[in-house]
Amino acid sequence: MTARRAERPCAAIMRADPEAADRMWFTVTDGDGREVADERMRARGRAVCSRCPFRSECLADALVGGWKDASIVGGLDYMRRWRLGQMIASDLGLGRVADLHSLRPSVIREWLAAHRDWQHRLKSFETGDWRRRKRSQRGRDGRRADVEPDFTPMPEPLPKDMVQGSLF
Secondary structure, eight states: OOOOOOOOHHHHHHHOHHHHHHHHHSSSSTTSEEOOOHHHHHHHHHHHHOOOOHHHHHHHHHHTTOSSSOOOOBOOOHHHHHHHHHHHHHHOOOOSGGGGSOOHHHHHHHHHHTTTHHHHHHHHHHHHHHHHHHHHHHHHOOOOOTTTOOOOOOOOOOTTTOOOOOOO
């Protein structure tokens, strides 16, 4: 006798209440026709994903497939999936995140299984990435070779009886 394959929790929720599932993992259209995310329900969706035994399969499929959308997959939004992809690509010696698309999902699942602390590493990577970008930005602002410094003197202050205004 074959064992029945377990159903994914997100599939069970989608079958039971499709509207709640849309609010948990996808964007919904509001009354004005704009796509919006219900953050309270998305937090519940992330909680479901964090306990899901199929999480690494969802993440591997999303990273290999290059899903670029506003949905939550494996408990991560697109930007966090992209940063996870950066981290995996770096560890695997690939040049870019796009190079993950040529891999089999099993390679990414194996990486996630081998690095059980990937969530902690992702948080550290995001913090470090933010700091690196900020330092780089500060460095660029301080020394721009294409712009000569302007040493013209400041204009004289306005006389006390005049008021400087704005046009807008």
